[in-house]
Amino acid sequence: MSAVDPGKMPDENGFFGEYGGRFVPPELEGVLEEITDAYNAIKDTAEFQEELAYYGKHYIGRPSPIFHAKNLSRTVGGAQIYLKREDLNHTGAHKINHCIGEALLAKKMGKKKIIAETGAGQHGVALATAAALVGLECDIYMGEVDIQKEHPNVVRMKILGARVVPVSHGLKTLKEAVDAAFEAYLKDPVTQLYAIGSVVGPHPFPMMVRDFQKVIGEEAKKQFQETSGGSLPTALVACVGGGSNAMGLFTAFLDNDDVELYGIEPSGTDVEEIGKHAATITKGAPGLLHGFKCYNLQDEEGTPHPVYSVASGLDYPGVGPQHSYLHDIQRVKYRHIGDEEALTAFFELARAEGIIPAIESAHAVAFAQKLARTLPSDATVLVNLSGRGDKDIDYVVEQYGSSFGITL
Template sequence: MDKSLLANEVMPNAEGFFGEYGGRFVPPMLEPIMREITEAYEKIKDDPVFKEELYYLQKHYTGRPSPVFHAKNLSEKLGGAQIYLKREDLNHTGAHKINHCLGEALLAKRMGKKKIIAETGAGQHGVALATAAALVGLECDIYMGEVDIYKEHPNVVRMRILGANVIPATHGLKTLKEAVDTAFEAYLKDPVNQLYAIGSVVGPHPFPMMVRDFQAVIGREAKEQFREMTGSLPDNLVACVGGGSNAIGLFTAFLDDETVSIYGVEPSGTSFETGDHAATLTLGKPGMIHGFKCYLLQDEKGEPAPVNTVASGLDYPGVGPQHSYLKDIDRVSYQTINDKEAIDAFMKLARQEGIIPALESSHAVAYAMKLAKTLPKDQTILVNLSGRGDKDIDYVVEKFGKDYGIEE
């Protein structure tokens, strides 16, 4: 089986499927709305005026291209492969999320929508969407679990400063899955005047395709930058996976490069045995959630199972349908990192390189550190540093500070 050819087939198909995953399973009243969004996106993505506007904002507003940085100190400390970082944390708003939020906000404006709404976990998607809404002149509602509102307080304040309404999800575990539930309920009440700007490569078609396409700028840039820096492609790619937008953004440009090994990293939380994790691709099985089919962590009734991880942005029982497909064809190897390893990587990158990563990105850094130790020094690893850790510092100090001598 040629994994690279399978991985780079024209996907999704017209019905929104990546192999058996994806699709569009929505209430009948939403079907014409989703078709309208699909048609509008297909029209604008090849529109030179739209592309020029998006490119202008990426360059002059977001600050693209984001740099690639050789983490020499960390690499030397580990004694193995050389680790490089794609610095999405340096984007305006502090993460990769601005890449698709600008695209979705411009699309909503073109479609004549009055408001954009979304869910958020760690708050990075919420901040990015609130930013894009302010820029293009749209109202913005952000749904966020009560637990995450507490954990990610700095981002909540940023969203409110930007003019967004932050609406708590108060049922269930009060985290990302519940925020998605609440946002979908709100969207169903008025799909005509609102656009639900989904925050990852999940949800019904066309969102997994659309978000991937907007995020693919990460990999296109990285491929060119890495060649310029080293004269070759990276030997390995590493990115964290919750829904999977930052990962698919990096991976897409390299799927047909057979010499490049690709690793997606999801959270094993505190315990596989007790179910306190969010390792969807590792322990899940195919199922349905939020209008699409993917690998899904399920309870004994087949319903989405509770999940747990130190990283709010990875706290989701499902995963992008393209990731599900890439797992099945064995093009991407999906690995896990636990909470303790992620916190340790958070601190090590801060103290070795002066870079404080988001807890989500810390999962990728932690796996890259493990991988580097197993490889010779002439091997290279490119990590998507998908976000910065400003939002996490209060939580980390409160919960783990004493272990690192930073108690308040």
């Protein structure tokens, strides 16, 4: 496969190959074009880039470090595992990177409020944080199931001044939260901006969120070369729900054909049964969802299938259009990890390295362990540790603690 030039994606209509685009009601066409124009007008200016860099360094805590997980590597055998520590960012995940960017854009456009969906709550917390920072109102839509699972993040959002709106229809998880946020946005697209939480949705959001997240890979590439005498990792691994943390890591390496890229989807409790997984690329097909074309899990009429993952941030029936394209051209290999494997990796990383990962990130850690076992000892696997597990500990211990020797 020839090298991929990330600078040529998407095209002017927001397509990555056949994926992406903008399939929205007529009343949203003009609004989205306004957002596109506003973003294109400021994204490459020195003023905006300096503002992002300032908040990145002095507020988020960038650059996040790369850590050689020597203890975990020894327990696995084979390749050496490294972690890109996005869990050390302010608010505990990669989400703050694009939330600061979206909040600054909203402010410059004269918006009064930013709204969003959230599953695991990390995007909600990050957006509430960014809204407080720049002085905007903030509404966060969240499924009732996820509100129960991710209670610590719900409390954090409320402390930060956001209004958390429970979503009680359907499966009451991430897909329904996206539906509700879109409905609210349609009612008032003039005074508020829908700050989408991943590289999904209609153009320009997949492009815009990727651009704000690509700092992860740019840092990682430089950091790894500095510590390795100029070489690059053998492989990169990142979990994929919508796909923002993965695109953040992968973008800087797309034209390095000697670096293998792996996106890890959630196979839940049974990847072969509808409703028990969210392995979108593995089991899905191209179709329309939430205003864009991507691989997704849906029936012949286009109705999304129910999806499930122990990780609330991964249970989405679609995936970013750039991921869909990168799958088709075979630049990224998409694999899947189930609940049990992810939970095992969650505890193994905590006990080997003193790092408690988000359950979402634990899917990537689990695959990295499997991959490392197949590679020689001089190979290197870099995992995007996209978030920390503070939000998950109550749920994990309550539901699975006894299986791992924890009693309360």
